[in-house]
Amino acid sequence: MDYNYILLTDSRFISYAVSELRELLGLEGRIKTMALGKGVYLAKLDALPESASERLRNATFSYGVVPVMEISEKMQTDDELVESVSHFLSKDETFRVEVVSLGAKRGESAKSAEVKIGQALESKGFKASLTEPKRVVYIIVGEGIVVTASDKSERLPDITLDHFRLENRSHDSLNRAEIKIKEAFESFGLSGKKLERCLDVGASPGGWTNFLVKRGARVVAIDRGVLEYGKLATADFNVITDLKDYSDRHTVLHIRANISDEADLPFAPDSFDLVAVDTNTDYMESSRIANLLSRYLRHGGFLIMTLKLPKISDAGRIHTVKELLAKEYKVERVKKLHHNRMELTLFATRL
Numbered sequence: 001m002d003y004n005y006i007l008l009t010d011s012r013f014i015s016y017a018v019s020e021l022r023e024l025l026g027l028e029g030r031i032k033t034m035a036l037g038k039g040v041y042l043a044k045l046d047a048l049p050e051s052a053s054e055r056l057r058n059a060t061f062s063y064g065v066v067p068v069m070e071i072s073e074k075m076q077t078d079d080e081l082v083e084s085v086s087h088f089l090s091k092d093e094t095f096r097v098e099v100v101s102l103g104a105k106r107g108e109s110a111k112s113a114e115v116k117i118g119q120a121l122e123s124k125g126f127k128a129s130l131t132e133p134k135r136v137v138y139i140i141v142g143e144g145i146v147v148t149a150s151d152k153s154e155r156l157p158d159i160t161l162d163h164f165r166l167e168n169r170s171h172d173s174l175n176r177a178e179i180k181i182k183e184a185f186e187s188f189g190l191s192g193k194k195l196e197r198c199l200d201v202g203a204s205p206g207g208w209t210n211f212l213v214k215r216g217a218r219v220v221a222i223d224r225g226v227l228e229y230g231k232l233a234t235a236d237f238n239v240i241t242d243l244k245d246y247s248d249r250h251t252v253l254h255i256r257a258n259i260s261d262e263a264d265l266p267f268a269p270d271s272f273d274l275v276a277v278d279t280n281t282d283y284m285e286s287s288r289i290a291n292l293l294s295r296y297l298r299h300g301g302f303l304i305m306t307l308k309l310p311k312i313s314d315a316g317r318i319h320t321v322k323e324l325l326a327k328e329y330k331v332e333r334v335k336k337l338h339h340n341r342m343e344l345t346l347f348a349t350r351l
């Protein structure tokens with residue numbers, strides 16, 4: 001029997017998201033999807049196994065799968081939405097409502113609908129919590145369709161529907177790349193880790209380096225291109241072009257050269273806690289660079305690397321990358337992060 005779910009993914013990778021659902025959840029029936037708007041699909045699936053949310057945490061292409069509570073093929077007023085939500089919400093659990101409008105006009109902004117619906121539910125005796133709700137309610141307004149979906153927050157992925165509104169908005173970042181590495185840290189559980197010395201390859205114009213510096217790291221940045229030195233969160237930086245001038249005294253040392261082979265590199269073995277590779281090279285070359293640098297990364301240290309995908313079909317090459325890295329690293333996750341465009345982000349631990 002088919003059930004309706006909301007599938008959140010990047011529209012460019014929808015076919016990969018569907019095959020991945022099938023694989024991760026062991027689904028055999030047909031998976032029919034209908035786009036409600038950018039990145040949000042209505043999907044008909046078999047009933048999901050109990051462990052679905054746990055297994056989906058390792059998904060590369062889907063951000064989440066949320067059970068649908070109601071589908072209405074006409075626009076609904078706020079009062080009608082409150083009525084329908086109050087049927088499945090319980091007064092024992094706190095809730096948060098997120099409204100997303102995918103191109104459809106409802107005469108008010110999604111944000112203000114969200115506030116009004118939340119307040120109306122509170123006046124009926126339900127308890128709202130914006131920061132730690134036990135249940136999240138998604139109201140998705142598409143062209144001629146309103147879908148209400150909901151699940152307990154512990155079963156939902158870290159990235160909620162709200163991220164569709166927040167995309168690319170961060171005021172204290174040097175560039176968009178800095179938002180990417182911030183999201184990688186959050187997604188891969190690195191936020192609380194102490195990472196003192198980091199090697200950032202493909203560092204220009206400096207977003208990743210800046211993020212690492214703000215977290216208290218000392219960074220060796222490698223790139224033939226310049227960094228935006230004036231925007232870095234430290235004044236203690238040095239720029240060298242000749243490797244014989246290498247020293248590890250500065251908060252940021254920028255080596256203005258591109259990495260080609262290991263013979264060039266002046267680092268002591270095991271001297272970094274994190275190696276970051278964001279070179280605009282294909283996945284073969286990026287993997288080669290990661291392998292070249294592995295001996296400078298301490299055992300148990302981390303690799304974060306973007307895999308550029310010149311074509312969507314390159315997304316099918318994840319297995320090749322895992323094989324290329326297998327001698328030096330344990331690949332923990334490969335994820336299409338929200339702020340990745342035509343690329344995936346790989347997270348691995350040094351063996």
Ligand SMILES: C[S@@+](CC[C@H](N)C(=O)[O-])C[C@H]1O[C@@H](n2cnc3c(N)ncnc32)[C@H](O)[C@@H]1O
Binds near residue numbers: 177258
């Ligand atoms: C997408 S940009 C990196 C953005 C950067 N991570 C940031 O946070 O601002 C890609 C960079 O990779 C660099 N690059 C390409 N091949 C490289 C190599 N072999 N060694 C070092 N840098 C390389 C390019 O010069 C380019 O500046």
